[in-house]
Amino acid sequence: MDFYRKVRAQQDQVDDGTLKVSVFTEDGMRPVENALVRISYTGESGQTVDEVRTDASGQTPVLDLKTPPLEYSMEPVEEQPYAEYTIQVEAEGFENTEIAGTQVLPGVQAQQAVKMAFRAETSFERLVIGPHTLFAEYPPKIEEAEVKPVDESGEIVLSRVVIPEYIVVHDGSVNDTTAPNYYERYRDYIKNVASSEIYATWPDDTIRANILAIMSFTLNRVYTEWYWNRYKFRVGGMNK
Template structure:
């Protein structure tokens, strides 16, 4: 407790926290949920208590964090993030406690909470330490390109961004570990938030996100674990895959990047499959020929672009590719901006989807689905972007198109798991 108190007293910077509460059964937002926030280790000393609005969101709170420099310097041994405990209650729903929510200086932590419709036992999440701060098993090296011509090998015919991945929360052989169905983008945001610091330069974060996504899509494309007789896509073991943490928060800087590049992966010439891009921290563990996380941060600070960072580690024949198919959406991005003056079927589709979403999120106004992108459509899009943490441009770009698709699918339940 003394070490925890010392860290809290040394919390001289500010981070931000927003909590988003939805129903696990319907994906509708839960209004008037109560969120009590305390330092982890001092659960009886409430710092803030807030309620969610009609979109299931709290106001964005400012809370103490350690100095931002702690997360930018690999030689600093002090913990670079504060840990908070969140207790969430709503009438008719199972209470939830999250211990160890991690706040970094100068960025917004986004905590998604999905509540079960029952008044039974409290659901408790204890978030383990960040991989750059705590000790975790290093990655066991593998070939970056998998053989695909063995008898019985199951391999997809082309790269597809899945709607969900099944995460085995343990090592592959651990039969007691639970499997979780996780939306692909949420999985990437969770892993990136667990394995790099959201305070890093944007291009360093983007390079790490691309490496995480390419590795994950290699597991999907080659059906790596299912081909070995397992019933999951990937594990949460750092020795085999990436660190995914059930119930953890993610960050606005990471979320925006993932939403921008989620269909990308890394490839080499004449290789169809996404490259299994392995990496290490570069401080406690060295890994020649792989990306190092702290090294990528330093290159980002020097002004390297994301592809320059990736080629620095993986070689000049590494390229960014885009998957031809995204699963679980009504239709793919049309390839052009929808804005004031646009018209046609794609505009009508967005208008209809926004109206369906407005049935769950009353802050978003209903609009005429006439196929004409006018001021009322721009207004509805702008409010949607505000609710879901996107730049409030009032135009439907790539990120907004797929975010509207994701929320539409969730609230209309057209893509329920079998």
């Protein structure tokens, strides 16, 4: 989005949403207490909207923040349907951390996790969240054949539905063998995909239907077309 559209979007804040920030150590195992959390509009980091500290659980209070009108996220429009906020976090013994582009929609609570590295030679880390896929103009999806060849012989028939604990995410094009692979928890993967493809303002049934479609598509990739071909997959646990 160009600069002027972003400015107009930030000025058109007439509804309200909420934001809760969770601050943890880099490994995600320990909450960071008494961290100073500053909230500002992205692009206006010098103008603090709110400033709070985390409690013993590393949580901030629920913050009320301005957002664009609800109707922007219910129908396709040119206006940005969410407000973008920058979160700056400081804590004794940790590197200062900044996350730019946290998206807050009207009438729902956004949750932003912040992981802080223990202080080393550097003292600042900045992460930038890209625009939502429903709003920005991303490259089209790479075309794929509806039926892909299977190079392996044999067949596995499961006696029940098995949900993997981990899946492998290939960070690049299908044919890019140099791109890294990451092991991600299945639940976290589904949550992250859903949050980038669905607006939280949508009706509950619509959100559930989309998440079921995401789950179905993912499991189809895991157990059929991609299991034998290019990717390896590990079942670290099973859920009924």
